[in-house]
Amino acid sequence: MRNREETFKKILETAYIMFADKGFDKTSLSMIASEVGISKPAIYYYFKSKDELIEYLFDEICKEIELGNTFDYSDMTKTNLKHKLLAIGYQSIDEQKSDVHFNKIFNQYMLLASRDEKYMTRLLDIQAGYLKSYHDLFSYAVEIGAISDTNIETKAHMLAMVIDNIGNFMLTGSKLDYKGIWKEAIESVLREQPL
Amino acid sequence: MRNREETFKKILETAYIMFADKGFDKTSLSMIASEVGISKPAIYYYFKSKDELIEYLFDEICKEIELGNTFDYSDMTKTNLKHKLLAIGYQSIDEQKSDVHFNKIFNQYMLLASRDEKYMTRLLDIQAGYLKSYHDLFSYAVEIGAISDTNIETKAHMLAMVIDNIGNFMLTGSKLDYKGIWKEAIESVLREQPL
DNA sequence: GTCTATATTTTGATAGAC
């Protein structure tokens, strides 16, 4: 016997994992119910349709991303910029390892978005915020004189592309030197153009 | 009235587009048949199941990728290396624009792969070949003395990450300066470390 | 809140005529 809140949470957690592992379409409400330990109609007490469950999960994931979408660079200095950037990527890589489900389910929402504007607008927002967080960091680095201000937006986008795709590659199980790749990306970007 | 070969081809083309647009699960054989202009059972004359159709399409796509997975750098010189690299990325970006379906369907196979080893092994092969093609190009550049040989594998992987993810970002419809990002990636990588 | 029972729809797939 569980109360409303506990069951609700359990459904969300179970759906998150099963949707990630098997995909939205290959995960039926019966399967989720069975895994949660309730009957299928019980799910309809909490969500009025499967699509609503999928959408609710999407909202939760979006909120969590938006929370972690900014960097703390209050203690950034001319000398520790490179260290800061390295740490950002390394942390992202480590997080990837600890939550294997996130990227799988997120990629499914990306596909959903290409067919449903409701998802698309939200994802574009997140993407823009994601790119902006790198740009803001570089702007600050320029402000404190840590780097020159040439092409900082493009550089920021380039780094975002690298770390984002590292996540995709990790999903496939390829054993590459991801931290090395990130380090190379940072060092490349920070190398100043010789005149 | 069509002959066997024509109908077969039409089914494949139609399935490719519909699977990309709506997804494997949301595209039924009835819908494909209707679009092709035949009845659903007619499809079973050519493919013994929906899964087989999906798999056949996968094989075709893989073959095509493998064909375009190598670069021609026979005419590479010390002075045109940067131009060569730029051209490779620009071409990839332009191709992306002309075939909007490719990345959509390919991402679905990536998800399939995470649940089916048959797809995974093939995709890992392709991925490895993809990364290797960049590595080989850099090795050749070292050979002809166009660049130093420090970290060339990592650099190659970094570039591959960038151009590959540009494709993903383009899929979302984000209007970024993709060619600028690629140019920045190339210039960053080619900048030699000051001693 | 959760259940059993059931309605409804759709899908993948087959049988068999032409």
Place this chain on the structure above:
DNA sequence: GTCTATCAAAATATAGAC
């Protein structure tokens, strides 16, 4: 080769009892 007719399975969703 393609069709009509049909099957069996599975899914979403609802009704109504407890």
